[in-house]
């Protein structure tokens with residue numbers, strides 16, 4: 001669901017998780033802002049708070065419930081994909097089942113293989129998503145991932161997708177970037193309905 005304000009969100013969520021879900025949403029915004037400041041700052045961008053908020057002004061929150069499945073090998077939990085937002089914050093429970101594909105062109109072990117991201121109590125997963133890949137002119141890579149179900153336990157995950165707050169055709173590169181190099185993607189249209 002797209003988050004626009006607290007009242008609307010509360011109508012959608014189970015009453016038992018109102019407080020904690022709102023807190024998760026709001027503290028995540030602060031964290032994403034700091035992460036983005038560091039990630040874009042690392043590329044030489046000097047961005048003030050309002051500019052950074054522009055990159056993450058819209059939020060989508062999902063509450064995913066994966067049922068147990070007698071034949072997980074025949075089931076799709078979530079097909080492989082990358083998220084189309086800027087940064088995704090993901091809270092997963094202790095069941096496991098989230099896999100990330102190690103890109104082929106990195107200097108790491110298990111190139112091209114799917115690797116499980118084991119649940120760690122109290123930890124959040126941060127995914128770089130498509131918009132950040134585009135905004136960084138391909139320096140940051142959007143993480144390809146998928147989810148498998150299990151035959152023994154159901155699973156819950158709560159991703160928050162953050163993205164920019166414009167709904168029109170836009171030239172996505174900040175001016176500082178355009179001057180420096182040839183763009184991988186020149187311009188594009190982005191819309192969440």
Ligand SMILES: O=C(O)CCC(=O)C(=O)O
Nearest residue numbers: 064078092098147157159
């Ligand atoms: O359930 C998960 O761990 C990930 C879900 C996901 O990739 C998504 O909702 O985009």
Ligand SMILES: [Fe+2]
Nearest residue numbers: 081082083145
């Ligand atoms: Fe995803």
